[in-house]
Amino acid sequence: MSxxxxxxxxxxxxxxxxxxxxxxxxxxxxxxxxxxxxxxxxAEKLSQLLTIPAPLGELNIAFYRDDFSRIGxxxxxxxxxLPFDVTDRDLVLVDDILYTGRTVRAAMNEIFDYGRPRxxxxxxxFDRGGRELPITAxxxxxxxxxxxxxxxxxxxxxxxxxxxxxxxxxxxAA
Amino acid sequence: xxxxxxxxxxxxxxxxxxxxxxxxxxxxxEILDNAERFAPLGDRAVKxxxxxxxxxxxxxxxxxxxxxxxxxxxxxxxxxxDVLNINIEASSTKKGESLADTLRNLEAMQCDMFVVRHxxxxxxxxxxxxxxxxxxxxxxxxxxxxxxxxxxxDAFTIRRHKKNFEHLxxxxxxxxxxxxxxxxxxxxxxxxxxxxxxxxxxKTLIPAGVEALGVTVYDDLDEGIRGADVVIMLRLQxxxxxxxxxxxxxxxFREYGLTAQRLRxxxxxxxxxxxxxxxxxxxxxxAVADGMQSVILQQVTYGIAIRMAVMAMVMGNQALAGVH
Numbered sequence: 461m462s463x464x465x466x467x468x469x470x471x472x473x474x475x476x477x478x479x480x481x482x483x484x485x486x487x488x489x490x491x492x493x494x495x496x497x498x499x500x501x502x503a504e505k506l507s508q509l510l511t512i513p514a515p516l517g518e519l520n521i522a523f524y525r526d527d528f529s530r531i532g533x534x535x536x537x538x539x540x541x542l543p544f545d546v547t548d549r550d551l552v553l554v555d556d557i558l559y560t561g562r563t564v565r566a567a568m569n570e571i572f573d574y575g576r577p578r579x580x581x582x583x584x585x586f587d588r589g590g591r592e593l594p595i596t597a598x599x600x601x602x603x604x605x606x607x608x609x610x611x612x613x614x615x616x617x618x619x620x621x622x623x624x625x626x627x628x629x630x631x632x633a634a
Numbered sequence: 635x636x637x638x639x640x641x642x643x644x645x646x647x648x649x650x651x652x653x654x655x656x657x658x659x660x661x662x663x664e665i666l667d668n669a670e671r672f673a674p675l676g677d678r679a680v681k682x683x684x685x686x687x688x689x690x691x692x693x694x695x696x697x698x699x700x701x702x703x704x705x706x707x708x709x710x711x712x713x714x715x716d717v718l719n720i721n722i723e724a725s726s727t728k729k730g731e732s733l734a735d736t737l738r739n740l741e742a743m744q745c746d747m748f749v750v751r752h753x754x755x756x757x758x759x760x761x762x763x764x765x766x767x768x769x770x771x772x773x774x775x776x777x778x779x780x781x782x783x784x785x786x787x788d789a790f791t792i793r794r795h796k797k798n799f800e801h802l803x804x805x806x807x808x809x810x811x812x813x814x815x816x817x818x819x820x821x822x823x824x825x826x827x828x829x830x831x832x833x834x835x836x837k838t839l840i841p842a843g844v845e846a847l848g849v850t851v852y853d854d855l856d857e858g859i860r861g862a863d864v865v866i867m868l869r870l871q872x873x874x875x876x877x878x879x880x881x882x883x884x885x886x887f888r889e890y891g892l893t894a895q896r897l898r899x900x901x902x903x904x905x906x907x908x909x910x911x912x913x914x915x916x917x918x919x920x921a922v923a924d925g926m927q928s929v930i931l932q933q934v935t936y937g938i939a940i941r942m943a944v945m946a947m948v949m950g951n952q953a954l955a956g957v958h
Binding site for chain 2: 520522523524528529530531532533538539540541547569570572573574575
């Protein structure tokens with residue numbers, strides 16, 4: 461089953477909100493970091509819409525997940541790549557779906573192993589609630605109301621599409 | 635039961651790493667792919683990731699080693715594990731403690747992994763059969779048998795430079811008979827599909843029947859490296875000369891030393907490898923060891939990524955098996 465969202469429009473709205481949020485915070489040179497894989501797709505679109513000149517960072521949080529003791533090393537494709545110095549930068553972390561908050565926790569831990577950023581804003585396409593950690597996104601595309609046992613997954617990159625399934629998708633991040 | 639059986643669990647996952655021999659190609663590629671993910675960590679401000687936080691790795695070196703021990707040490711530390719470096723030659727065994735008792739004591743200290751280097755072939759395999767289910771054993775070199783992480787890091791170095799193995803000519807030069815590195819390299823490169831694998835050296839240093847492993851034997855260096863894409867030089871151990879297998883270091887260099895002039899017989903973009911420590915002027919000329927085609931120091935760097943990959947995989951597989 462799938463919920464009908466015009467993801468392109470959501471991202472355009474997110475770009476407007478993000479631009480406003482950043483200017484409110486006096487941030488003129490943000491650097492975007494997408495969480496692989498869905499977050500990178502969204503960060504690419506946002507980067508184009510906001511004409512951000514800085515190269516895009518990509519994070520693969522596999523080495524920072526908190527479930528290694530249960531499921532072992534996570535099979536993923538490409539390693540993290542932050543092609544800029546994060547120290548004293550204003551970062552915008554982009555993910556597709558915010559759920560427990562554990563992915564964002566892992567992503568922030570990894571970012572701090574590259575350096576000490578000046579600030580981090582969190583941008584997510586969908587917030588589905590269910591937080592297990594004290595983490596909030598500054599920019600949210602849409603809120604999802606899912607039934608117990610339902611799981612959401614973004615497919616893409618073009619077009620991006622939200623899939624809702626009863627089973628937890630294999631290799632999905634928390 | 636062969637090493638291949640003891641090192642894989644019932645689901646075919648890596649539980650120990652004892653030998654390359656018998657491992658499936660898919661598993662070797664999985665290790666290389668994981669190492670590819672660990673390699674960029676070395677360029678970061680903080681080179682550690684928290685994967686093995688709280689785990690304890692004991693480096694059990696029954697034989698001296700600098701490079702292998704330090705890179706295993708670094709690999710474990712970059713995975714955030716705690717590391718015990720135990721030079722067994724200088725410790726309990728000197729006081730008469732048996733190997734089994736030493737192992738039981740380390741198990742009682744709740745170690746999670748043993749990295750074992752031993753002068754006796756089969757030592758790591760023996761230890762892997764003694765330990766409890768919560769301990770993984772990694773072979774850091776056993777006698778003349780295997781040095782699997784070296785074989786893997788050499789394969790990783792080759793893949794990074796040559797992209798794949800399908801059309802390569804690889805020459806392994808020197809004391810093949812006494813070299814566990816050569817044995818692991820031959821196994822790894824055959825499994826990964828290198829079509830033209832050569833061993834080159836004087837007849838006294840080439841093991842009888844080595845052709846059965848799928849290699850071609852050359853006793854002439856010029857012929858052996860002609861057109862090669864990769865030249866792997868092996869260390870010539872001084873004791874080989876003492877045992878009269880060779881006349882002298884000088885004469886060995888004249889016949890089998892890799893010089894810049896000889897290297898021109900190999901492919902124009904050939905890379906030169908050596909597991910270290912190198913004997914300058916014995917098996918390799920300084921101009922080659924320090925030259926443009928040498929990737930000897932890259933091998934050392936890649937060794938850390940390979941050892942991180944293997945350690946993370948065996949510990950992760952313990953987790954999957956429900957041990958932790």
